[in-house]
Amino acid sequence: MLLKKDPASFRDPSGHVYAAAGRIFRTVTEHHREDYEFVRDSGAIEELARKGWLIEATERPSDFPAGIPSAAVYLLEHPRIPFISYPYEWCFGMLRDAALLHLDLQLYLLDHDISLSDAGAYNLQFVGSEPVFIDYLSFRRYRSGELWQGHRQFCEQFLNPLLLDAYLGVAFNSWIRGSLTGITTVAMNRLLPMRRKWSWRVLAHVTLPARLQQGALKDDRLRLLGNRSAEKLPQAGYRGMLTQLRDWIADLRPKATQGSTWGHYQAINTYSETEEATKRRFIRDFVGTTRPQQLLDLGCNTGEYAELALAAGARSVIGYDADPGALAAAYARAKSKQLNFLPLYLDAANPSPDQGWDQSERKGFKARVSADAVLALAFVHHLVIGSNLPLGEVVSWLVGLAPRGVIEFVPKSDPTVQKMLEFREDIFFDYDEAGFVAALEGCARIAERKVITATGRCLFLFERG
Amino acid sequence: MKFRIHSSAGVLAGLLLVAPTSVFAYLDPGAGSMLLQMLIGGIVAGLYTLKLYWQKVRGFLSRLTGGKTSHPTDLERERLNREDAFEPQRRKDSF
Numbered sequence A: 001m002l003l004k005k006d007p008a009s010f011r012d013p014s015g016h017v018y019a020a021a022g023r024i025f026r027t028v029t030e031h032h033r034e035d036y037e038f039v040r041d042s043g044a045i046e047e048l049a050r051k052g053w054l055i056e057a058t059e060r061p062s063d064f065p066a067g068i069p070s071a072a073v074y075l076l077e078h079p080r081i082p083f084i085s086y087p088y089e090w091c092f093g094m095l096r097d098a099a100l101l102h103l104d105l106q107l108y109l110l111d112h113d114i115s116l117s118d119a120g121a122y123n124l125q126f127v128g129s130e131p132v133f134i135d136y137l138s139f140r141r142y143r144s145g146e147l148w149q150g151h152r153q154f155c156e157q158f159l160n161p162l163l164l165d166a167y168l169g170v171a172f173n174s175w176i177r178g179s180l181t182g183i184t185t186v187a188m189n190r191l192l193p194m195r196r197k198w199s200w201r202v203l204a205h206v207t208l209p210a211r212l213q214q215g216a217l218k219d220d221r222l223r224l225l226g227n228r229s230a231e232k233l234p235q236a237g238y239r240g241m242l243t244q245l246r247d248w249i250a251d252l253r254p255k256a257t258q259g260s261t262w263g264h265y266q267a268i269n270t271y272s273e274t275e276e277a278t279k280r281r282f283i284r285d286f287v288g289t290t291r292p293q294q295l296l297d298l299g300c301n302t303g304e305y306a307e308l309a310l311a312a313g314a315r316s317v318i319g320y321d322a323d324p325g326a327l328a329a330a331y332a333r334a335k336s337k338q339l340n341f342l343p344l345y346l347d348a349a350n351p352s353p354d355q356g357w358d359q360s361e362r363k364g365f366k367a368r369v370s371a372d373a374v375l376a377l378a379f380v381h382h383l384v385i386g387s388n389l390p391l392g393e394v395v396s397w398l399v400g401l402a403p404r405g406v407i408e409f410v411p412k413s414d415p416t417v418q419k420m421l422e423f424r425e426d427i428f429f430d431y432d433e434a435g436f437v438a439a440l441e442g443c444a445r446i447a448e449r450k451v452i453t454a455t456g457r458c459l460f461l462f463e464r465g
Numbered sequence B: 001m002k003f004r005i006h007s008s009a010g011v012l013a014g015l016l017l018v019a020p021t022s023v024f025a026y027l028d029p030g031a032g033s034m035l036l037q038m039l040i041g042g043i044v045a046g047l048y049t050l051k052l053y054w055q056k057v058r059g060f061l062s063r064l065t066g067g068k069t070s071h072p073t074d075l076e077r078e079r080l081n082r083e084d085a086f087e088p089q090r091r092k093d094s095f
Helices: A030-042 A044-051 A092-110 A151-168 A173-178 A185-191 A194-198 A200-215 A220-226 A235-250 A273-290 A304-312 A324-336 A380-386 A391-401 A415-421 A433-441 B002-018 B031-064 B075-081
Strands: A017-020 A023-029 A058-060 A072-078 A114-116 A124-127 A130-133 A139-141 A294-298 A316-321 A341-345 A373-376 A404-409 A445-451 A458-463
Touching: A023 A030, A030 A044, A030 A072, A030 A114, A030 A139, A044 A092, A092 A114, A092 A124, A092 A130, A092 A151, A092 A235, A092 A324, A151 A173, A151 A185, A151 A200, A151 A235, A151 B031, A185 A200, A185 B031, A194 A200, A200 A235, A200 B031, A235 B031, A273 A304, A273 A373, A273 A404, A273 A458, A294 A304, A294 A391, A304 A316, A304 A324, A304 A341, A316 A324, A324 A341, A373 A391, A380 A391, A380 A404, A380 A415, A391 A404, A391 A433, A404 A433, A433 A445, A433 A458
Parallel strands: A294 A316, A294 A373, A316 A341, A373 A404
Antiparallel strands: A017 A023, A023 A072, A058 A072, A114 A139, A124 A130, A404 A458, A445 A458
């Protein structure tokens, strides 16, 4: 069994995550032994795992596999998360639900005298549409009067990104993709308009910490930090901060979804009822025959076809879209129907890159996907005409994503494409069905072709050679 | 508790007036949050305690009048009730 240390697991000396032959292990070092034993023996974590708030863990007996460092005193095995996603790929509702879970978890654990040493959003993952906490090494024994160590991180990685959208109508994704530590409280304080600053919550979690941060070195107030006896937060104060943030965040809603382009797509699309039925039948047959373990749905919109694919036999669907409104609807669908569908924010023309420490802390999107089928419905024209990407390159990129899939080709005669070309010069000389077919035949076999609309939209089923 | 709330509120008002706006990038980025907690921890604790008492009083009154009893600390139930991404349950007892 070849062990590989997870490149994102290096910050905490309490232990590390390793992957081997598809299994996931976590070490606990001597440094963390006491806290780990206290938390394990409290019984709280089994209860949290049972509720689904926390990923399960099984303690492995002392005969550790070769390659586990000798500093390890315990070895845990976790079930594998089917797909690792990052907060900058989540829509507003997902980040908000992850934040609420984090706070609920902390409140629950405080009852058992356990606190969390940090509050990073990367410590949560989504399994289908459900958030789950994954970092066992964050838990430690609560010491009476201790400060909430993770407060700043919680604000930077959860609260401030959510406020950016809820109060200013700006999606947080690009910002937190650029800054993996989140949005600083000082920046948030500068951005918020004056009228927002009259609330006690904004004062307590944005304005005041920002001012204190800016002024801390200026005078003697910093000495407070060195004086351990001053470092005291009553437990009711700790709980008060957590419940205050919980109440606040539960009420936040994205400001920008109203103006979203595709949120109402299903209501305004250009298909007739019978055309829609033909398209659905084609997808159902394809998925029913291939039964993919992981289906990639590019431009997933509100998740209508992801839901159809899951009903037809797909085990899981990873979808992405660059429209926040469509994603909000897709996430609401996945959540209310408990679908094994993960809708992510991603622009195909600029997907998540390898980044962070040594450019390997957070993996690029491509490295995380192992799809056995792909759907690209009404998608290619957005890349070719919307983003000026060459048709041939788009087609070969698509075929490279999975061994088989369905691609919808939307010709220039279709009203959607006509609208895209309305105010710009048509420089897309090779964009027609013949050009598309030539490109697809250059890298795959066309197993089936079906015209689905009177305007000439076509579905192509491809299989890689 | 009363004294603590008053003294913390005084310090808070004073700090807001004098806190300078220069940025020291090399300062531990958690300093603001730590100072904040030392400063307003007492106020937040006071408010939280009041809130708990208020919920108890409200629960008692609603039992007297035959209304539904609430379990504000039952976070699990509340979380399970948050059904869709757009309409989280609104809790009226936020402060």
